Amino acid sequence: MTKPLDPEMFDPVCPTGLMPIRVGDKWAGMIVQCLEGGPRRFSELRIPLRTVTPKVLTQSLRSLERDGFVVRTVRAGPARYVQYELTSLGRSLLELLDSVHAWAELHMEEVIEAREAASRSDRAG
Template identity: 55%
Template sequence: MFTGCDHTESPFRLGGKWTAKIVRCLEEGPRRFSELAVPLRGITSKVLTETLRHMERDGLITRTVGDGIPPRVDYALSPLGRSLLAPMAACCAWAAAHLPEVEGAREAYERVAGSAVR
């Protein structure tokens, strides 16, 4: 167990398929639900709604309801959510630097795993 991580439930949701992508979509500023759905091709309305609710609950985003009919709802990164941008950039840089190694390891694994099945 890592120091400081002795709780049973991890606070991190970045392992989910959509959370990091939503953080990136909100990096430039607030967006409406429909504006998020466009760059997140393939996400269903249900999954987007659930993910936004989880992120709001965890304090990563804020949800602001404005006047109007229908009401305008904007989602934005909170200061806590913005604090994820630097670690995410570091992960992206690591991935870019090591992608050939990862791909090579995957190919080697598939060769070994494939020959073991036969």
Template identity: 60%
Template sequence: MPTPLDPDMFDPVCPSTLIPLRFADKWAGMVIRCLEHGPRRFSELRVPLRTVSAQSLTASLKNLQRDGLVARTERPGPERHVEYALTPLGRTMLPVIEALCAWGTEHWDELLDAREASATARTA
């Protein structure tokens, strides 16, 4: 059993929200990071992804399944038990996401300045 996910895994001011490159959807990278250390149930994913609606998280998981990055496994038993895990293809995204996060951290100030300038230009 993997260690529980940290509720503060994604800092509210995390550079991941600033990265201009996205794949699949807005939350895909964060979902993949949550699955990095093993399978997780939907309720476990909701802990660090608490700001994501259940509907958006479900859509993201379905998109990641469709693209072959995440596998969904339903365990038999009296209670419904569904887990999500990275596929081998999904694991190949981990270094890509790490590189994007490092880039976002390195260019954090520039990204914030650009967004602020854009917001100012729109309101002027």
């Protein structure tokens, strides 16, 4: 049994949506991080990714599956359920995501300042 995902895994104050470097869509990197500890059911992923709509989470999971990063497995039986797991290709992203995370910790303020300056410029223009 895998350890439950931390509901606070992604700090709501952290501007993850502002990340200029992404693998896949806006949520893909976070999904990959959620799957690092082993297979997860959709409902488990919804805990730390609570701000993602079910529709968008489904679309992101399908994209990750299509690109070979995630495998979707349907468990048959009376308690039928679906789980998602990283493939070896998906696991190869973990080191990259760790590097991007470290980069973001060093430079996110600069990115935010640049975006705010561009936004002010757009309003003034």
